Amino acid sequence: MSAKDPSLTFTRRGDDDVGPFTVARFVAGELSAQDADKVRAALDRDPALAAEAQRLEADKQAFALSHRFADLEKKLGPAEDKGGVWAWLTGPKLAGLSALVGACALVAVVAVPSGEGPTPDGPMGEAGIRLKGGQHLGVFVKEQDGVRLSVDGEVLRPGDQIQFVLKDHVGAKARVVVGIDGKGAVSVYDARGLTEDPAGAGPAVLEESLILDDSTGPERFFVVYGTGSPKALLDRVKTAAEDLAGSGADLSSTETLNVDGVVQSSTYIVKAARADEQRE
Amino acid sequence: MCLKHEAVKPRNRRETLRQLYEAHAYRVYERCLYFLRDRQEAEDAMHDVFIKADKNLASFRGEASPLTWLTRIATNHCLNIIRAKKAAWHDKYRREVENAPRGEQKGAERTETEQLVRLCLAQVDPELAEIATYYFVDEMTQKEITELVGISAPTLRKRLRLFIEQSRAEIEKAVPGVTFRPPPV
Numbered sequence: 001m002s003a004k005d006p007s008l009t010f011t012r013r014g015d016d017d018v019g020p021f022t023v024a025r026f027v028a029g030e031l032s033a034q035d036a037d038k039v040r041a042a043l044d045r046d047p048a049l050a051a052e053a054q055r056l057e058a059d060k061q062a063f064a065l066s067h068r069f070a071d072l073e074k075k076l077g078p079a080e081d082k083g084g085v086w087a088w089l090t091g092p093k094l095a096g097l098s099a100l101v102g103a104c105a106l107v108a109v110v111a112v113p114s115g116e117g118p119t120p121d122g123p124m125g126e127a128g129i130r131l132k133g134g135q136h137l138g139v140f141v142k143e144q145d146g147v148r149l150s151v152d153g154e155v156l157r158p159g160d161q162i163q164f165v166l167k168d169h170v171g172a173k174a175r176v177v178v179g180i181d182g183k184g185a186v187s188v189y190d191a192r193g194l195t196e197d198p199a200g201a202g203p204a205v206l207e208e209s210l211i212l213d214d215s216t217g218p219e220r221f222f223v224v225y226g227t228g229s230p231k232a233l234l235d236r237v238k239t240a241a242e243d244l245a246g247s248g249a250d251l252s253s254t255e256t257l258n259v260d261g262v263v264q265s266s267t268y269i270v271k272a273a274r275a276d277e278q279r280e
Numbered sequence: 281m282c283l284k285h286e287a288v289k290p291r292n293r294r295e296t297l298r299q300l301y302e303a304h305a306y307r308v309y310e311r312c313l314y315f316l317r318d319r320q321e322a323e324d325a326m327h328d329v330f331i332k333a334d335k336n337l338a339s340f341r342g343e344a345s346p347l348t349w350l351t352r353i354a355t356n357h358c359l360n361i362i363r364a365k366k367a368a369w370h371d372k373y374r375r376e377v378e379n380a381p382r383g384e385q386k387g388a389e390r391t392e393t394e395q396l397v398r399l400c401l402a403q404v405d406p407e408l409a410e411i412a413t414y415y416f417v418d419e420m421t422q423k424e425i426t427e428l429v430g431i432s433a434p435t436l437r438k439r440l441r442l443f444i445e446q447s448r449a450e451i452e453k454a455v456p457g458v459t460f461r462p463p464p465v
Contacts, residue, residue, distance in 0.1 A: 020419045028303050028347045056307075063306035069298050072327050076297075076334060135430075170406075 018042035020052050027056040136265040137177070137223040138165040140205065153252060155270045158214040162269075164206040164221065168194060169263045172225035176237040177206065178257075182217020182271070184245040189221070191234040212271055220251040220268035224259060233262070297334050304347050305330070308354045314394065314417065315358035315401075317372065325361065329354045348428055355413050359406060366402040373399045374453075400447035408443045415440055 018039050025031050026039040043050040139150040142161040149165070156162070164177060177190040190206055222241070226233040240257040255266050308329050313322035332353055362369045376395060397416040401409040411429060414420045420428070426436050 017421070019421055021414075021421075021424060024307060024418075025345055025347050028307070028345075030303075030345050030347060059310070060306045063309065064302065067305060067309065067323070067326075069301045069305075072297075072301060072330055073294075075327050076294075076331060 018046075018049065020049070023049055023053050024056055027053055027060065135267070136167050136169055136225070136263070137221060137267055138203065139163070139221065139267055139269060140165055142209075150267070150269060152267055153270060155272045156212055157272060158212050160212045161209050162212065163209045164189065164223075165203045166206060166223055167203040169225040171227070172263065173227045174225070174230040174233040176224045176226075176230070176234050177221065178224075178237055178241045179219055179221045180241055180245045180251060181215060181219040182251065183215065184248075186238065186241045186245050188234065188238065191230050191237075193230045194225075214273070216271050216273055218251040218268055218270050220254065220266055222257055222264055222266040224257065224262050224264040226262045236262075293334070293337055296337060297330065300333060300346055300350065301330055304350050307347060308350050311351060311354040312358055314398070315362060317376070325358060326354070329357050332357065348424075351414075351418065352410075352428060355410055359401065359409055359413075362402050363406065370399070370402040373402065396447065396451055400443070400450045403450055404443055404446050408439055408446070411436060411439055412443045412447075 022031070022035075022039060023043070026036055031039065043053055140147050140163040141150045141154075141156065142163075147163075150156070150162070166175070166177070168175065172194050174193050175190065176188065179187045179189060181187070189208075189210075222237070224233065224237045226236075236259050237257060240259045244254060244257060251268055252270075256264055257266075305326060309322055309326045312325040312329070313319065316322045316325055329350065333350060373395075376398075394417050397412055401412065404412070411425055411431075414425045414428065415422075422433055422436055425431075426433050429436075431439075
């Protein structure tokens with residue numbers, strides 16, 4: 001390497017330019033026809049990119065000769081139907097949520113084992129779930145053909161099934177998840193000590209799923225991380241949540257609880273009546 | 281191959297995994313080798329990545345390209361390995377930087393950047409390490425990274441600047457007396 005001029009500084013491409021990663025996707029054959037044409041044009045103009053494309057093609061062919069899928073299959077074992085991310089919904093239902101769940105104004109609770117649900121270190125955490133930067137909390141929504149992460153302020157309906165997804169804060173010793181609904185009711189969904197270092201781990205889902213009841217209005221969910229005991233954190237968070245609920249603050253824009261010395265993030269949904277109910 | 285939700289129904293699981301493997305395994309292996317610097321370890325890690333992918337095929341809904349999805353799994357998997365014994369990895373990377381050939385041959389700058397970034401990955405915050413890999417090693421655009429990781433462009437630039445700042449301190453230890461060009465972000 002050049003000792004006088006180490007570079008983390010090579011020329012950056014614009015967002016619309018073709019870069020090496022786009023070329024890799026081109027070689028992998030996953031670009032649309034339009035994007036592929038754009039790459040071909042770029043390869044014609046840029047010898048370095050063309051060389052990169054040739055290298056990737058050659059590597060791909062050479063690799064295929066020496067690394068066969070059968071080797072991976074030996075580790076995988078026989079193919080089996082492991083079900084989808086919501087397969088666990090068909091599992092035996094537990095009696096209820098944890099003892100820490102308080103007044104559940106939001107939901108009729110269905111607590112079920114996680115079974116084949118997404119794993120903390122799996123791609124649901126690494127790519128399938130993509131919490132925004134700095135976010136520690138998201139809400140999964142079940143749909144007929146799968147699950148998805150809700151967006152802030154999304155309108156959901158009675159009967160919709162949701163599940164919290166959390167990306168724990170590094171160094172936290174305790175975690176509390178609470179919700180405040182539009183009527184000012186505070187619900188505690190989770191409170192626990194954290195022992196494992198979450199560094200590097202992706203988001204993980206909370207075990208229990210929730211089914212929205214027929215109340216309407218905004219509901220904000222908070223996750224709060226602290227370094228003290230879970231009980232102490234729970235007390236502080238509940239007090240702050242009750243204060244906020246009592247203040248009549250706009251839940252769509254109030255993103256934090258008044259708790260000092262903690263890390264927290266939140267998301268919110270809007271519960272609306274179903275269309276047929278609205279007509280009645 | 282554009283993997284759609286329909287393509288990952290159980291009956292297609294193994295065939296879908298095979299298609300993913302045949303289309304992208306070489307890139308996953310390349311990513312693992314970049315971090316782990318050992319062919320056998322890289323192959324084992326590549327298999328681990330596909331095992332993870334197999335477990336979660338049903339949850340992959342085609343939001344990202346299959347290559348992007350696997351790249352992210354591989355990146356985080358390797359960063360986890362490195363983080364477990366980060367001092368040892370840092371020493372290994374530092375020796376590589378110190379022993380790197382010095383020259384101006386074609387492609388040297390990219391190789392140099394990859395070495396320098398790797399030197400710093402074990403030392404910085406996991407989120408910084410991940411985005412730095414996409415930016416400096418994969419040369420993804422900022423737009424591609426923000427879509428993949430789910431952060432805003434200003435947040436991405438802020439984190440990249442932080443990475444560069446922390447990295448320069450590390451590089452100065454490995455290559456005393458260096459000077460730096462202005463940062464790219």
